[in-house]
Amino acid sequence: MVRAAGVLETGPQAVSVWVELPKLPEFPLRHGQTARVTLVTADGASTLSLPRTAVVHEGTQSFVFVELQDGTFERRTVTTGREDDRRVEVAHGLNPGERVVVRGAPELQTAYASVR
Numbered sequence: 331m332v333r334a335a336g337v338l339e340t341g342p343q344a345v346s347v348w349v350e351l352p353k354l355p356e357f358p359l360r361h362g363q364t365a366r367v368t369l370v371t372a373d374g375a376s377t378l379s380l381p382r383t384a385v386v387h388e389g390t391q392s393f394v395f396v397e398l399q400d401g402t403f404e405r406r407t408v409t410t411g412r413e414d415d416r417r418v419e420v421a422h423g424l425n426p427g428e429r430v431v432v433r434g435a436p437e438l439q440t441a442y443a444s445v446r
Contacts, residue, residue, distance in 0.1 A: 397429040
């Protein structure tokens with residue numbers, strides 16, 4: 331069950347809420363503690379998404395490193411969509427089932443920049 335205040339506070343779009351959790355968390359909660367939450371308001375169509383760590387940026391472009399059949403990696407331009415604090419939607423540039431680097435992508439980006 332969640333109860334919320336009816337008005338946003340001044341500042342960075344904060345709202346007070348009460349949340350009842352199904353079990354106690356492993357860390358202590360404090361009165362007035364802030365939290366970042368993601369609210370799902372409806373089920374949408376399934377989308378392709380990756381951990382934020384898989385997507386690297388250069389200027390205004392976004393890239394991922396896709397593993398090829400010979401074990402090498404290809405840097406591929408992708409168009410991103412919605413994102414939250416953990417995942418990024420990939421709208422174009424990647425097919426379901428392709429293997430993507432999710433850890434170490436910034437290091438591959440640095441290596442890519444040094445050899446081109």
